[in-house]
Amino acid sequence: MSATILDGAAVxxxxxxxxxxxxxxxxxxxxxxxxxxxxxxxDPASRVYVGAKxxxxxxVGIRSGTHNLAAGAGAAELASLIARLNADPDxxxxxxxxxxxxxxxxxxxLDLIDPAKDVDGFHPTNVGLLHQGRPAFVPCTPAGILELLxxxxxxxxxxxxxxxxxxxxxxxxxxxxLLARHATVTVCHTRTADLPAVCxxxxxxxxxxxxxxxxxxxxxxxxxxxxxxxxxxVEDAALVARLYPGDTERAAGLAKRGYTLVGDxxxxxxxxxxxxxxxxxxxxxxxxIAGLLxxxxxxxxxxxxx
Ligand code: GUN
Numbered sequence: 212m213s214a215t216i217l218d219g220a221a222v223x224x225x226x227x228x229x230x231x232x233x234x235x236x237x238x239x240x241x242x243x244x245x246x247x248x249x250x251x252x253x254d255p256a257s258r259v260y261v262g263a264k265x266x267x268x269x270x271v272g273i274r275s276g277t278h279n280l281a282a283g284a285g286a287a288e289l290a291s292l293i294a295r296l297n298a299d300p301d302x303x304x305x306x307x308x309x310x311x312x313x314x315x316x317x318x319x320x321l322d323l324i325d326p327a328k329d330v331d332g333f334h335p336t337n338v339g340l341l342h343q344g345r346p347a348f349v350p351c352t353p354a355g356i357l358e359l360l361x362x363x364x365x366x367x368x369x370x371x372x373x374x375x376x377x378x379x380x381x382x383x384x385x386x387x388x389l390l391a392r393h394a395t396v397t398v399c400h401t402r403t404a405d406l407p408a409v410c411x412x413x414x415x416x417x418x419x420x421x422x423x424x425x426x427x428x429x430x431x432x433x434x435x436x437x438x439x440x441x442x443x444x445v446e447d448a449a450l451v452a453r454l455y456p457g458d459t460e461r462a463a464g465l466a467k468r469g470y471t472l473v474g475d476x477x478x479x480x481x482x483x484x485x486x487x488x489x490x491x492x493x494x495x496x497x498x499x500i501a502g503l504l505x506x507x508x509x510x511x512x513x514x515x516x517x
Contacts, residue, residue: 214361214485217438222359223497227271229503234272235503237511238402243510245274246304246330246503247296251289252312253281261308262375267500273507290319297325301510304330306503311378311498327514330506344391348506349433354383355498356417356438357392365436368393371412375426375475376397376419381440385417406430418475426476432484434486440495455479 234244246268248262261277263443268275271515278292289311296305305328321329326336332348340347345402360367372394382398390396399409401420410416410430418426419440431437445451448462453463456479465471474491483486489495 214437215487217359217436217487217494217496219355219359219489222362223355223501224252224504225362226230226358226498226501227267227369230501231271232274232509233512235413236510238272240510240517241274243274243515243517244303244508245276245301246306246507247278248294249275249278249280249289249292249307250303251280251308253317254310254312257308257310264306264500264503266334267475267504273504276434278461282415284315286315286319289315290323293320296334297323297328302328303514304328304329304502304503305352308498310372323455330503330510332384332506333376333433338379338384341387346391348387348510349388349502350384351502351506352379352381352440352495352499353388354505355502356385356495358439359438359489359495359498360415361462365415365435365487367415370394370414371415373397373399373410373413374419375406375410376415376421376440378415378419378421381419385419389415389417401425410444416439419513422475423473424475424477426481428442428477428480430486431481431484433484435484436493437476437485437488438483439474439476439478439489439491441473441491442496443473443475444470446470 248261250257250262260281265275296302305324307320309457321333324334326334327335329348332350337348341349372389373388374382377398377400385397386396403409407429411432413435416435417438423443423445451465454477461471
C-alpha cells in the first residue's frame, strides 16, 4: 500500500473540540444551542443514527431532544410537529431523519422546515444559496469532507474533481462546494458511459454512488486523492474475503453481525494506486455528525445575529 490514510475520525474530533469551544463561548452570552431531531417509524439504522446524534450533542454541550413518531404517523401530525418546532424560539436546529416510511414524501416535509433552523442544509432556500456560492447551511457530509481535504493540504484550485454520485445529500452539494473552491468539477453516476475513464481524470475523486467496491484501481489516476462516502452493508462472505484477504477482524465482524460495512471503493486495490484515501469505517462517517454539531451552533448564533 502506498496511499496516505486520511483520518476522518481525527478531523471529526478536532471539529467537535472547536464546536465545544463555541458552545462555551455562547454560554457566556446566555445562549445554549438546542437541536430537535424527528424520527418517524422504527428503521433500525435510523434509530442508531439518531441515538448517535443525541449522544454527540451531549458531548459538546448542545441540548437535544428526539421526537419519535409512529411509522403510521399521518402527514398532518408530522407537519404540525415541524410547525411547532419552527415557532419555538428556543429551538435552533431541526433535523428530520431520512428516509421517511411510505407513503410520506421526505422532500415535502423537508420543505416545511424553517430555513434558519435547517441544520441539514436540505431546504431549497439553503440548496439555492449553496449553488449561488453564498452558502448558509451546508449539508453535513460534504462540509466535513471539505474540511478533511483542507486539513490534509489537498489543493483544490484548478484541480480536476470528479464526484461519483448525484444525491441531494452528498453528490450535488459536494460538487457545488468543490466548484466554489475553483476545482473543475465533473459529476458522474452509475449510468455514465465509460465510468472508469471519467473517474480516472480526477485529481480528487469523491465516491458517493452507494455501490459496494464499485471503484477499482482502474478508476483511479496514480496519486489521486480518493474520498469514500459509501457505507454499504455486505453479507456475502466470498466478496468480503476477496476484498479483504487475510483481514481476520473483518471476517470476525461479518460472522458476528451478519454483515460488514464496505465503502464504494475497493480499498486495498485502490490504496496501491492512490496518493491518499479515506478508509471505511473511520473516514467520512464520523465527519457527518461533526458537521451537524457545527451547523447547530452556527444556527444558534445566526438566529440571534451573533
Ligand atoms: N439519513 C441519512 N443521512 C442523513 C442526514 O445526513 N440527515 C438526515 N436528516 N437524514 C439522513
